[in-house]
Amino acid sequence: MENEGRRKFLGVCVAGCTVAAAAAAGYPVLRYLAPRSGQGGAAKLVIPAGELKEGDAKFFEFAGSSAVLIKTSSGQLVALSAVCTHLGCIVQWVKEKQQFLCPCHGGQFSTDGTVLGGPPPRPLAKIPFTVTEGNITIG
Amino acid sequence: MLNRLYRWLDLRYGIGEIAEKELTGYLLPRNINEWYSLGSVLLVIFAIQVVTGMLLMIYYVPDADKAFKSVSFIMNEVPFGWFIRLCHAVGSNMMVAVLLMHMLSTLMMGSYKAPRELNWVTGFTLFALVQGISLTGYLAPWSQLSFWATTVATNSVSAIPVLGPTLVEFLRGGKLVGPATLGRFFALHAAVLPVVIAAFIGAHLFFLKRTGISAPPFGRDETANPFEAREYHYQGHPGGIPFFPNYALQDLSSISIYFAVFLAVVFFWPNMPFTPDAFVPADPFKTPAHIKPEWYFLANYQTLKIFPSELLGLSVQAAAMTFLALLPFIDRSPERHPLKRPLFLTLAIAGILLWIALSVWGHLS
Numbered sequence A: 001m002e003n004e005g006r007r008k009f010l011g012v013c014v015a016g017c018t019v020a021a022a023a024a025a026g027y028p029v030l031r032y033l034a035p036r037s038g039q040g041g042a043a044k045l046v047i048p049a050g051e052l053k054e055g056d057a058k059f060f061e062f063a064g065s066s067a068v069l070i071k072t073s074s075g076q077l078v079a080l081s082a083v084c085t086h087l088g089c090i091v092q093w094v095k096e097k098q099q100f101l102c103p104c105h106g107g108q109f110s111t112d113g114t115v116l117g118g119p120p121p122r123p124l125a126k127i128p129f130t131v132t133e134g135n136i137t138i139g
Numbered sequence B: 001m002l003n004r005l006y007r008w009l010d011l012r013y014g015i016g017e018i019a020e021k022e023l024t025g026y027l028l029p030r031n032i033n034e035w036y037s038l039g040s041v042l043l044v045i046f047a048i049q050v051v052t053g054m055l056l057m058i059y060y061v062p063d064a065d066k067a068f069k070s071v072s073f074i075m076n077e078v079p080f081g082w083f084i085r086l087c088h089a090v091g092s093n094m095m096v097a098v099l100l101m102h103m104l105s106t107l108m109m110g111s112y113k114a115p116r117e118l119n120w121v122t123g124f125t126l127f128a129l130v131q132g133i134s135l136t137g138y139l140a141p142w143s144q145l146s147f148w149a150t151t152v153a154t155n156s157v158s159a160i161p162v163l164g165p166t167l168v169e170f171l172r173g174g175k176l177v178g179p180a181t182l183g184r185f186f187a188l189h190a191a192v193l194p195v196v197i198a199a200f201i202g203a204h205l206f207f208l209k210r211t212g213i214s215a216p217p218f219g220r221d222e223t224a225n226p227f228e229a230r231e232y233h234y235q236g237h238p239g240g241i242p243f244f245p246n247y248a249l250q251d252l253s254s255i256s257i258y259f260a261v262f263l264a265v266v267f268f269w270p271n272m273p274f275t276p277d278a279f280v281p282a283d284p285f286k287t288p289a290h291i292k293p294e295w296y297f298l299a300n301y302q303t304l305k306i307f308p309s310e311l312l313g314l315s316v317q318a319a320a321m322t323f324l325a326l327l328p329f330i331d332r333s334p335e336r337h338p339l340k341r342p343l344f345l346t347l348a349i350a351g352i353l354l355w356i357a358l359s360v361w362g363h364l365s
C-alpha cells in the first residue's frame, strides 16, 4: 500500500538521522578518550657520565617507556630497555650478581640483556647511545 | 538478522508480550499534548549529564590545588574537552529549565491531584535534588565564581537558630569553604546525588506506570478527576493512541527540538553558564565584586536580601517550598481545568510573576 511505503520511507529517514547523530556524538567522545599524542617523553636524554659508579645501574624514562643504563664492574657502559620481554614487568638490577632479575616470574638477564634463565623469550632490547666529553647521550 | 535475534529472545523471554503491553498496547489519551513529552526530554538530559560527567571525571582532579588547572586542561588541551564540559554545564542549566516547564504543565493541567500525589511528591523531591546537584557541581571547577557562590550558599544555612553555625561547618567540613568542602561536595555531586536522583526517577516512573497517565483536562466535556478512593485502579485510555509509534514520535520530536536548542547554546553561546569570575582560580582572600548565584537561584538570593533577618527570609522560602511540595494534599478539589480553577490560576500566575520579578531584581541589583 502507498501508506506502507511512506511509513517505511519515514522510518528509514528517522533511522538515518539517528545514526548520523550517534556518529556526530561518537566522534568527539572517541577523540576525547584517545590517548594524548606527543606524550611519549623525551626521545633524547643526556646523562653526565660521572653520575654512574662502577657496577651501578641508573633507571630512567626513555621514549615513554622505562630504560636502564649500567656500568659493569669492568667499566663497560650498556643501555637497555628495562621492560622484561616476558610480560612487561620492569627488571631489577642485582648488583652483587651483576645481572638483571625480573621480580614477576623470575626471569634473569645478563648485563648485555641476554636471557640467562626464566620464562623471558627474548633478550632485553638494546638502546643506542654515544659518549662525548663525559656526557652520555641516549637515543 | 535483527528478526532472528528478536525471535530468539521472544521464544525465551516473551519480549513480544512486553513490547505489546508497554509500546503498542500502551494507550494514551487521544487529546494528549506536547507537554507530556517533557518527562522523556528530562530522562534524555539526565542521561547526557551522567555520560558527560563520567567523561569529565577522566581528566578532572578533585583537589583544591589541581581542580582549576585540570578544568583548564580539559577546556584547552583535550580534544573536544570544551565540548564535553560545555554539554555538562549547559545541560545542568537546561535540566532546571525543562524541569520547571515540566512542573508548570503538571500544575496547569492538574495532574498532581489524587491519585497522583506521590508522583508530585517524588517529582518535587527530584526538583530539590537537581538543585542540590547543581549547587555541589558548581564548586568543582574551583574558580572564584564557584568558591564564593558556595560560600554564600552554604552561609545562608547559618541563619537557622542554635544549630546554624555548626551545620554550616559540618556542610563545609571546616570553618570556611576550603579543600575539605571540595572533597565532600565532589562526593555528593558525583557519587551520592546521582544515585539518589536515579532512585527517585525510578520511583517517579513506577508511580506513573501504576496510576496510568492522566488525560489532559482540555478538549473534553468532562474534565473533573474521576478518582474515588475505594480501590486501586489503573487509569487506562481505551480508544486512545498507542505509545508506539504515535507518542514515541512526539517524544522524539520534542527531544530533537531540545537538542536543537541545547546545541545552539553549546555552540553559539558558550559563555552562557559562566561569568568572568568563572575563569579566575579561587582565591580565599579576595571576594570578587557582585557575586551572584545561577539564574534559578536568583529569586532565592533576592528574597534573602529583602528580608531584614536571614532567618525570616529562609523561613519564607521554606514555607513556599513546603506549600508547593504538599500542594496535592492542600488542593483537593477534583476539578483539573485551569480556567475552572480561578483561585488556583490567580495564585499560580501571581507566584510565577513574583518569581520572575524577584529573579530580574536579583539579576539587576
Ligand code: FES
Pocket: A084, A085, A086, A087, A088, A089, A102, A103, A104, A105, A106, A107, A118, A119, A120
Ligand atoms: S614479566 Fe618478567 S619474567 Fe614474567
